[in-house]
Amino acid sequence: MPLHVPPAPAPALRSVLTALGSPTAVREARTPSLRAALGPATPELPLPVHVLDRVTPEGTAVTSLAGWRFLIRCGDRAVAAAETMLTPDGWAFSHFFEGPYIAATEQALRQAENMKGAYQPRLLSVPGLYMLTLWLHGDLTADGADGHPAATDLLVPLAPAPPGIAAHRPHRVAELLPLLTHRVTPAPLLSSPA
Structure with a gap:
């Protein structure tokens, strides 16, 4: 089933097009594959990145x-990939980057296109685990910039995933969120014996 990619804000797209057209921005980018x-x-x-x-x-x-x-x-x-960010003046180009999440994102998107059901793709970052997931949101009419993962939405961890979490295996939010919460919550300090 085709994915319903939410439209990016026009100023975000313009800022990326401007950066791509700038020899200085591309030359100074830390992305050898883009320079070459x-x-x-x-x-x-364009995928909204939520944290x-x-x-x-x-x-x-x-x-x-x-x-x-x-x-x-x-x-x-x-x-x-090109990342944009919201500034007080609106959407602006942030940086170019490369690495394993580029191919992993493409793979997860191809995988999602073959799933039953229709989804709006987003990215969900879990900073405490250095983890990035493809978030497949079930509300196709939602604004990609808003909302939170619904219990029935799917999360597809991208490779490299943290130890013990299989990359590219879709999980319902209701199943994966408790595991992530447990992993991110610091363990209580044990008191030393007297």
């Missing part, structure tokens, strides 16, 4: 929008 790319580079698949801030006692994930991520495609593959 042959042919035109185009931003595709898991906390989980309420009721088990609701509280997230905040951190930015929009665009995969940068040259030819038939993504070679890098």
Whole structure:
């Protein structure tokens, strides 16, 4: 089933296009694959990046929008990504980057397109675990910048995933969130014997 990619804010896309058109921005980027790319580079698949801030006692994930991520495609593959962020003046280009999450994001998106059901793809970052997931939101009409993971939404951990969590295995939020919460919650300090 096709994914319903939410539209990115126009200023976010413009800022990425401007950065791609700037020889200085591309040359100074820490992305050798983008600097060495042959042919035109185009931003595709804008995904809102949400950060898991906390989980309420009721088990609701509280997230905040951190930015929009665009995969940068040259030819038939993504070679890098561009991140944008919200500033007091609006959406602005932040940086280019590359690494394992580029290919993992593409793989998870292809996997999601073959699932039953329709989803709105987003990214959910779990900073306490150095983890990134493809968040498949069930409300196709939702604003990609808002909301929180519903219990029936799917999370697909991207590779590399933390130890004990299988990459590219879809989990319902209701199943994975308790595990993540347990992993991120610091263990209580034990008092020393008297």
